[in-house]
Amino acid sequence: MIYDVALNCGRIIDPETKRDSVGSVGILGGKIARVTKDGETLEGKEVFDCTGLVISPGFIDTHAHGQDPVSAMYQACDGVTTSLELEFGAWPVPEFYESRDGKAVINYGCSVGHIPARIASTDRVGDKAVSACSASPHLLGQCFCTTSGTHQYKLTKAQYETLLEKLTQGIHEGGLGIGMGIAYVEECDHEEVYRVFEKCAEHDTVLFIHHRGEMHDLSDSHELIADCAATGAKLQICHITASHSTSNLPLLFEMLDRCNERGLDITAEQYPYTAGMTRIDSGVFKEGWDKRLNITPADIEYTETGERLTWENWDEHQKKGGIVLVHSNPAKYIDLAMQHPRVMIASDGIPFVDGKSHPRSAGCFTRVLGLYARERGLLSLQTAIDKMTLMPANRIASAGCSGMLKKGRIQEEMDADITIFDPTTVIDRATFAEPAQKSSGIHYVLVNGTFVVKNGEFQDGITPGCPVRGDGTGKPSV
Secondary structure (H helix, E strand, O other): OEEEEEEEEEEEEEOOOOEEEEEEEEEEOOEEEEEOOOOOOOEEEEEEEOOOOEEEEOEEEOEEOEOOHHHHHHHHOOOEEEEEEEEEEEOOHHHHHHOOOOOOOOEEEEEEEHHHHHHHOOOOOOHHHHHHHHHOOEOOOOOOOOOOHHHOOOOOHHHHHHHHHHHHHHHHOOOOOEEEEHHHOOOOOHHHHHHHHHHHHHOOOEEEEEOOOOOOOOHHHHHHHHHHHHHOOEEEEOOOOHHHOOOOHHHHHHHHHHHHHOOOOEEEEEOOOOEEEEEOOOHHHOOOHHHHHOOOHHHEEEOOOOEEOOHHHHHHHHHHOOEEEEEOOOHHHHHHHHHOOOEEEOOOEOOOEOOEOOOHHHHHHHHHHHHHHHHOOOOOHHHHHHHHOHHHHHHHHHOOOHHHHHOOOOOOOOEOOEEEEOOOOOEOOOOOOOOOOOOEOEEEEEEOOEEEEEOOEEOOOOOOOOEOOOOOOOOOOO
16 A cells, blocks of 8 residues: 555554554545554655654644744644634634635634624624634734723623624534633623533533633632533633632642542643733733732733833833733642643644744643653653643544544544654743744644644645534534
8 A cells, every 4th residue: 555645663652542652654635544553664655764753643732822824833843733712712703714714734723702702792893893803813912802992891681692692603603612711801790601601511512711810819710610510511721820820729620620520521721831921901910910910010021022011111011002921820830730630731822923922832832742741750751642632632522523533643544633753852942032933853743644844844835724613513423
């Protein structure tokens, strides 16, 4: 048999079957057609000797705000084959997919965005503005949804009913669950959050959520756990370390373990950095932010200039707006979350503007492999790969996307989304000062059987990325 691509004699790590042994992979028509059980070599139109390299499922990022070609290039060089906007989401959902059709380097998808759907449920902005938001490269930072006053008000009963109808519509149109950033919507009260949980439970899908951000110890998480328990909705807590930088995270994990033992379905994700990133003019920095977050302007880095802020220039910069680094994530909490069995890896990546971004946008996944697995030994290589591939694939499948059951696996008949790296050298190179640095040690990346990284070099002009859509019902086809 002559395959399109033959990957010979690599160390195959498949988290679902627990395989970790040398073998070869044959790719045909964008699918994995053959996986050998030993050192047998295969013939192909293109043949690659993978001796000494790991053949892994492509990495799946459930939390990527950078939905543009530059972000995709850096993510591909970090081993990512599927990049999803699930925390903030999009609305209308069709516009998100249509604007990227045939243009994507890696696979893409979105949840149904609560914030844009909320705005669309009023008459305060036109439909064109909301649609433009869905098509923008950065749904969180380059649209009006996080900074304007259009969502800083309570909804009327009629608007409320319209919002829930739009969330249902988005699920039927292929949205991957519902995305909700409560911290960015000051007037989103407890009932509104609860009704969104109800909507997720009704459709048996997942709520990807950024909690309220009041930071009164675990009160933000108590709201999520209570709503999850009352409705039975599936829950994924976004950037759990950053969201609990001042809280008792060990106690929260104990509570989540007990909840899951009692039949709830709660997972989380995190990125491996001690600083977060958001807009200085967003609801995160409403009055009293310094006490809530237990930091001062000296912990805030204005990315446009690289300066640490002061109380004297805070108001000036907040009025100007823009992206900031927030140096507040305790390293001990990153370690704790990294080792928890229900926490997967996700970048929370931000688009690059004049070379400025967060290093997680370019180096999140290789940092876990190189620093946390190889150098520090906090988790095994197999566990690290599981947290980047099978875990997110199964979570998205549980949101009602049967197509994800074909990803996150090195098995025959699976999608040929594959990342091949050197376990002895793989590492991130992006830093806070210079975030636009490609990772090292990633030799090959295939998306649907097509190389987007070959011999360590990004392949310009190649767009094999396909849409990752829900089945339209919210019901997983497992």
